[in-house]
Amino acid sequence: xxxxxRFFASLKEAVxxxxxxxxxxxxxxxxxxxxxxLAGYQPAWQDIFAPHKNIRAAQQLQMVSIGTLLIPxxxxxxxxxxxxx
Amino acid sequence: xxxxxxxxxxxxxxxxxxLRKDLPxxxxxxxxxxxxxxxxxxxxxxxxxxxxxxxxxxxALEHIIQQAQSRWExxxxxxxxxxxxxxxxDQIVLVAVASSHRGDAYAASEFMMDYxxxxxxxxxxxxxxxxxxxxxxxxxxxxxxxxxQM
Numbered sequence: 001x002x003x004x005x006r007f008f009a010s011l012k013e014a015v016x017x018x019x020x021x022x023x024x025x026x027x028x029x030x031x032x033x034x035x036x037x038l039a040g041y042q043p044a045w046q047d048i049f050a051p052h053k054n055i056r057a058a059q060q061l062q063m064v065s066i067g068t069l070l071i072p073x074x075x076x077x078x079x080x081x082x083x084x085x
Numbered sequence: 086x087x088x089x090x091x092x093x094x095x096x097x098x099x100x101x102x103x104l105r106k107d108l109p110x111x112x113x114x115x116x117x118x119x120x121x122x123x124x125x126x127x128x129x130x131x132x133x134x135x136x137x138x139x140x141x142x143x144x145a146l147e148h149i150i151q152q153a154q155s156r157w158e159x160x161x162x163x164x165x166x167x168x169x170x171x172x173x174x175d176q177i178v179l180v181a182v183a184s185s186h187r188g189d190a191y192a193a194s195e196f197m198m199d200y201x202x203x204x205x206x207x208x209x210x211x212x213x214x215x216x217x218x219x220x221x222x223x224x225x226x227x228x229x230x231x232x233x234q235m
Contacts, residue, residue, distance in 0.1 A: 009136055009208035010219040054222075061141040063204065077138060077206075081222030084135070084166060084207025085119050085178050085198060 001026075001072045003034070008079035011055065014048045024070070031057045032066030034076060054081055086162050088146045090137060092169040095179055104161050104183050111160055113187035115194040117180045123173035125220070128213040135168045135177070138206035142166070145205040149197050153182070156196070157189040164197065166207060199229045 005020040012018050028037045035057070039049035049055065057064050058077040070076070087103065089095075097118060105111055121133050146164050153159050165179040180201070182194040209220040 006138075008138055008206065009210070058138070058141055058206070061138075061144050063145075077141070079138070079206065080208065080219065082203065082206050083209045083220045083222050084137070084205050085202040 001028070001070060003070060003073070004075045005034075005038075006075065006077040008077060010080050011048070011078055015045060029070060030066065031059065031064050031068045031070065031076070034070060035066065035078070038078070049078075055079070056081055086150055087164070088143060088150070089165045090139075090142055090146075090168055091165065092167065094167070094176060095165045097176075097179065100163055100165065100179060100181060104163050104181050108160055108183065110185055111183045112185045113190045114181060114183045115187070115190040117178075117194055117198055118176055119178040119198075121171050121173050121175045121177060125211055125213075128211075128215060130173060130211050130213055132173075132212040133171045133175075134210040134212070135166075135171060136208045136210070137166075137168050141206050146201070149200045149205070152200065153193040153197050157193040158184050158186075159189065159193050160184055162193070162197070164201070166201075166205070168207070196233050199226070199233060202226045203230050 001024045003022055003024060005022060007015050007018055028034055035049055039046050055078055059068060059074050123130055150162050159182055161183040163179060163181040167177055171177060180194050180197050182190045184190040203226050211218055211220055
């Protein structure tokens with residue numbers, strides 16, 4: 001499954017890119033799976049996406065949880081908790 | 086209803102006129118304006134940068150207004166949020182709600198701000214004499230949202 005991934009704010013600075021196109025293995029099914037997959041994408045990303053890090057996710061412009069199923073072709077975003085207002 | 090994500094400043098007086106226009110049933114309007122403080126966590130703040138997620142931000146703000154409309158009588162509402170570089174004392178955000186009575190205007194605007202602070206994809210970065218840093222989310226903001234049983 002192909003997905004388009006975006007990063008924002010402190011997470012974008014940490015991974016040093018703002019977009020990533022990935023063709024995922026069949027074992028990556030949920031948002032949580034994808035996060036785990038990203039942790040193994042580059043050595044430096046293991047700490048950035050470590051399970052205890054407070055990271056939020058959105059799919060197709062809506063907040064989602066780690067159990068949400070990935071939609072083929074979707075835009076997924078990872079970012080820190082929001083701080084607007 | 087008006088939603089705007091913009092770099093430019095806003096004029097509260099103009100926004101108030103637009104909110105009220107052609108709605109003689111309005112009996113009360115509550116306005117909240119958030120501004121940039123010159124200190125945070127004991128450090129001077131020289132400037133602030135606001136990043137957002139274009140597309141998702143607008144959807145999130147529309148959802149916030151819809152949620153408010155489902156709970157209170159909201160005759161009209163405005164949310165304006167600035168992005169880009171801001172300086173201390175600058176206006177950041179405007180939330181305005183017009184209703185027939187003040188109770189709904191107070192409650193809906195407070196709800197909208199609480200919801201915005203925890204669900205709209207904006208991120209603040211502060212510039213201080215010790216360098217730049219991303220602002221951490223506050224658990225007190227999550228606690229405030231719980232009050233609305235979200």
